[in-house]
Amino acid sequence: MKRILLAVLAVSALMAGVVQSEESTPAKPVSEAVAKTEILNPGGIGGLESLRGSAELEDTRPADPMKHYPKDQGVIDNDYVYQPPLIPHTIRHYEVSLNANKCLACHSWKNAKEMGATKISITHYVSPQEGQVLSDVSPSRYFCQQCHVPQADAKPLVENDFKRVSALQ
Structure with a gap:
């Protein structure tokens, strides 16, 4: 019985700590540069371009033309x-x-x-x-x-x- 009571108290203390931390977390100020980047690049690839272009991983782009042998x-x-x-x-x-x-x-x-x-x-x-x-x-x-x-x-x-x-x- 003591073990169950201790477990319930531990879980409730943990939940109270989570709720308190969410309430006390201040909102991060967004700089103008960050806001512009997020508007221009909403996908979050950081402005980088790979060999597959600037397409998001989830997006499907047209296939490259077949190579000529x-x-x-x-x-x-x-x-x-x-x-x-x-x-x-x-x-x-x-x-x-x-x-x-x-x-x-x-x-x-x-x-x-x-x-x-x-x-x-x-x-x-x-x-x-x-x-x-x-x-x-x-x-x-x-x-x-x-x-x-x-x-x-x-x-x-x-x-x-x-x-x-x-x-x-």
């Missing part, structure tokens, strides 16, 4: 040492999953010559943990788009002043 560019030169080669064609509708890898239909050692495609590197057949050569593509190299990307004819998202390695020019 040239039909067949041939081999694209590397810009730096150990750069994974770029894909010179579109990969739209290519399935790369646990059950299938469309890339290997052309680029595997078995099919590359017949398809006129570049063979995948021998390093893709080496297990990175043990360093042993496997009879099939290493599971760590199976998902091609982790490293290789198609080269789209698109404007950069951010300004870039990258310079190629002079030895590769």
Whole structure:
């Protein structure tokens, strides 16, 4: 009985403190600059603009136009040492999953010559943990788009002043 009485007293004291703090909290004065910002930017993103523009996260904006991938560019030169080669064609509708890898239909050692495609590197057949050569593509190299990307004819998202390695020019 004492425990119940103590619990009721504790809860009532807590509620009284909350009510008292709400009553005693003074209203914050709003400066003219803050008021103007809230009028111009009611969404509360602080005037910042991201790569997706100034749209609110909850708002839906029109999709960006599709990127143009040239039909067949041939081999694209590397810009730096150990750069994974770029894909010179579109990969739209290519399935790369646990059950299938469309890339290997052309680029595997078995099919590359017949398809006129570049063979995948021998390093893709080496297990990175043990360093042993496997009879099939290493599971760590199976998902091609982790490293290789198609080269789209698109404007950069951010300004870039990258310079190629002079030895590769």
